[in-house]
Amino acid sequence: MKLHLTGPSNHQLKDTITITGSKSESNRSLLLAALFPDIKIENISNSDDAQVMAKGLKISEGTVDIHHAGTAMRFLTGYFSSQEGKDVILTGSKRMTERPIKILVEALRTLGAEISYVQDEGYPPIKIKGQRIVKDKVSLPANVSSQYISSLLLIAPSLDNGLELELVGKITSVPYIKMTLALLEEIGVETSFEGNMIKVSPKAKVVPTTLVVESDWSSASYFYGICALAAPGTEITLSAYKKKSLQGDSVLADIYTAFGVETTFGENKVTLRKTDKKVLAANEFDLANAPDIAQTIAVTCFGLGVGCHLIGLHTLKIKETDRLEALHTELSKLGANISVTDKTLTIVPTSEINADVAIDTYNDHRMAMAFAPLAMKTTLFVNDAEVVSKSYPDFWNDLKQLDFSIKEL
Structure with a gap:
């Protein structure tokens, strides 16, 4: 299944999404x-x-x-x-x-x-x-x-x-x-x-x-990405989440403050709010304890036109695909200045994003979902988009709820 994605016309989003268990x-x-x-x-x-x-x-x-x-x-x-x-x-x-x-x-x-x-x-x-x-x-x-x-x-x-x-x-x-x-x-x-x-x-x-089972923080990461790329004032509420989580990827709440996203915890839910905080031109994160959010963070930085240096990524070589090489290939197609080693990833800031690029997903659910937020900045295609069912079968429907235009080709 190949999808064509366009972001919502109103970039100040307000909605609530329920995410399946971790x-x-x-x-x-x-x-x-x-x-x-x-x-x-x-x-x-x-x-x-x-x-x-x-x-x-x-x-x-x-x-x-x-x-x-x-x-x-x-x-x-x-x-x-x-x-x-x-x-x-x-x-x-x-x-x-x-x-x-x-x-x-x-x-x-x-x-x-x-x-x-x-x-x-x-x-x-x-x-x-x-x-x-x-x-x-x-x-x-x-x-x-x-x-x-x-x-x-x-x-x-x-x-x-x-x-x-x-x-x-x-x-x-x-x-x-x-x-x-x-x-x-x-x-x-x-x-x-x-x-x-x-x-x-x-x-x-x-x-x-x-x-x-608490809802999945890895799945929440894609909405952090969307919120970071959206207009200030955007509010996305996700359920069901706990402030004291067992999941390492809950570190998202801290990491995404660097991209202007504030997290507020409520009763079994979190609300993500995009502020007008200035984003640093260069960001460094050690993701040894949360490698599954590396793809989301790399795409967020590229979409914001800021640089990043991600370390602690040695386990990404043996995931569903070699995620470091896959990120290098797909972000390069979009115009990124990116380099990778066997355990690091570096992006140099650029303001240009190529349009109508087809993202290959390599049988890797996180490749499809991590790149989807870029539709806030450009139109893109996602090949083999059904791969999201590995961890988040409702993903594309939840993006439609946020008024993303998603067309099957």
Whole structure:
């Protein structure tokens, strides 16, 4: 599906948008509910990823195809490894077979898991024969994807002796680790995170609990982008959000003050308001703890005609696509002066934005959604726009609610 986007004629927007539950929280909650059936979940994400995760958890043998869902690949690797009697082949899309899984597999093997590679060493698909895991000590490099770490932590309370996980080196993506631990504590599991050591106690049974999933802050980022590019006086209210969020991407509320967007928290909602604050010509952000908002911030800076230097982006190379190279390619098409390394991105200010450029999305939902706010500044096309269903199926309809003109070609 190819879309043609034009921004709203009235650039002073006022509206309220309801966003589905967090994909990250939903997938963690789904795995915990599979381990402990007394857990119920409310406000679960309607994303493709959450649906794939829920479906995969119900399979005991045969092939489990998680398509593009990287979180599901990592979490289900841990889950199936620890479930005695389950015998599956875990696979996904072509891109998924190019995304490394070896670090997690080696950690699980150390604990006693039985996992083998079906094709290429270190990559999906993988064959898993579930085992009763009694070993309780393992280490991982601290700078790997937090999903590897969370995969181990989520199954930890169901293991005979719990888990002691040592993270070696400088830890990145700490908020996602803390999200996992907070959910474990919410269902009554004892945890500790001191220095580079995380401990999770075993728990045979939990009291009946309802986990209420907060709406997705990554999805909110696109409305921060729209608000930043809109006229002063714009107000967009988003629900349902908490001031004390488990999600690392909630740092948006602080970051976007640099772009003139103020955030006000209400009862289960946030209101974004564009002020007339002057935006600095150059902005630097360390996104090691919130890499999923890098695309949104880069596009915002380009749209505002200001520069940025983003660091801490080393995990973007192994996402749905190589997001750094994808940003370089697509922003260059629009006229940006951009350079990237394997962990940084730099944009030099420019006031010119090319019109009617077709943005390629690379099977990456965030490429489609991060570039959409630029329709406030120029007309553009988005190729394979249906990819947004991975995390935010209602995205294009919600933009129409803000009076974006969106035509399918």
